Amino acid sequence: MDNFKDKIEGQMDQYDSEEKDQILENFNRFKQVLGDKVEKGEKLGLSEEQLAKGAELVANHLAKHEEPRNREQYLLQQLWEVGDKDEQHHLAHMLVKLVQKD
Template sequence: MSEHNHVVNKDGEVTLGKVDDALNRIDDERKEEILQSFESFKKYLGERVKLAQSMGMSEETMTQAAEKVGNYLAAKEDPRNREEKLLQELWNAGDQEHRHALAHMLVRLAQKAH
């Protein structure tokens, strides 16, 4: 896959506009594996946060990416468990500021999970 398909390029620059494309490239079996339980979701998110930190990404940039993921999940995926249902309801109830705060909390949750 060429570099132009990645959210982060070889220089460590982030293109948040490519987050949706990256999410759409995850095959259905892998999505199901990630979303099957809240623990597997936290583990996946934790791995991504750890990778982002190792590349020097700021918490704010990770939060912006988490917002993109939250928007994607709320619009395109049905919750697989109670925790995901709660997250979806909180996401949908909030405005942009609330969603940003929730994304920050998810990034921090992922940091503690790893």
């Protein structure tokens, strides 16, 4: 799992500040980027559980390092902060499902 975590964090760090700003400013753009990553994971044969763990790592990273830039992100951050580990994991599953349907 640590290798998977390192890969996710490495990808998060690869975005330059302008590209990160463009992704985070617009919730639809954020969903599109997350959806692209989920689709790539599915093509690599990752299970829904693995995809959710990846989404969980991204959410933890964003909660620690980024301020919400729109109402949707603010709501997600608030839900993330009040949730326990199990609830955060369920929310990660829901985010994966959200971008899979788009």
